[in-house]
Amino acid sequence: MEKSYxxxxxxxxxxxxxxxxxxxxxxxxxxxxxxxxxxxxxxxDAVVGDGDSVPVAYHDRLIRIEEQEDNxxxxxxxxxxxxxxxxxxxxxxxxxREDHTLGNISLLMRYYRDFGIEGVMxxxxxxxxxxxxxxxxxxxxxxxxxxxxxxxxxxxxxxxxWDSYAYEQWWQGTLNEALSAxxxxxxxxxxxxxxxxDGSKK
Numbered sequence: 336m337e338k339s340y341x342x343x344x345x346x347x348x349x350x351x352x353x354x355x356x357x358x359x360x361x362x363x364x365x366x367x368x369x370x371x372x373x374x375x376x377x378x379x380d381a382v383v384g385d386g387d388s389v390p391v392a393y394h395d396r397l398i399r400i401e402e403q404e405d406n407x408x409x410x411x412x413x414x415x416x417x418x419x420x421x422x423x424x425x426x427x428x429x430x431x432r433e434d435h436t437l438g439n440i441s442l443l444m445r446y447y448r449d450f451g452i453e454g455v456m457x458x459x460x461x462x463x464x465x466x467x468x469x470x471x472x473x474x475x476x477x478x479x480x481x482x483x484x485x486x487x488x489x490x491x492x493x494x495x496x497w498d499s500y501a502y503e504q505w506w507q508g509t510l511n512e513a514l515s516a517x518x519x520x521x522x523x524x525x526x527x528x529x530x531x532x533d534g535s536k537k
Contacts, residue, residue: 340455341365341420344411345379346439347372347388349430349459355532356426356457363424367414369407372427383411408439412446412454425456444485444527461531469521474513477534482508487524494518 343363347370351357360366366376370384373393382389382397384407389397400410408428415423423446428439439456440463446452447465456463461479464472474480480495484502492499495511495518502508513530520526 339422340424341422342367342415342418343424343426344408344415344428345369345372345376345426346408346411346428348427348435348439350375350427351457351459353459353532356459356462359424359457360426365415365418365420367411369411369427375427381414383407383414406438406442408442409446412450412452416450416452421450421452423452423454425454428456429458440527444525448485448525460533461529464528464530465525466520466522466528467525468523469519471517471519472528472530474516474518474530475534476513476515478513479531479534480511480513480518481529482511482520483527483529484508485525485527487522487526489521489523490526491521492518493521 340363342365343360344367366379368376368379368382370382371388373379373382373389382393383400385399385401398414429436443454443456443463444465446454482490482499483505484490487501490499490501494514496514497511499520
């Protein structure tokens, strides 16, 4: 999570109010808004979408993409790729409609596997990180951790309260807990890790 991002994409979901994601967003050099999300980041470099919900004042920065096969989050991601940006922080991609939330979270894995994007999706409660193979994650004792399997036949863990495995259902990997300043996952495929900003409730 503590790394530099080349660009931020702000979607038109729930804009964060937690100080940590806001501080991360403030440090990103390039900001791209998805259509109506420009109202949250009026300083954005560009607005990507069909333009239906973009105020006229921002039309000079509008990159209008009419096709409907991909959603605005994917259009904005493709725009970042065209600029050579692959380290991307995502904001406002969850909340509101639950189907949009699930779709956007799953798209993060698509961007990682198909586009080579090293992206992290931030919310008011925590952040999602797609990963493949072995990786050590920075953490803290009591941090809540969930692991979502995207095709692994093996997922082994060190530093979590409960041993992980190759979960067949998404719910099986939820509600784990970090024991110290880091934890390690060893896997033979792709998976998604969710980590909270705050620790467990005692």
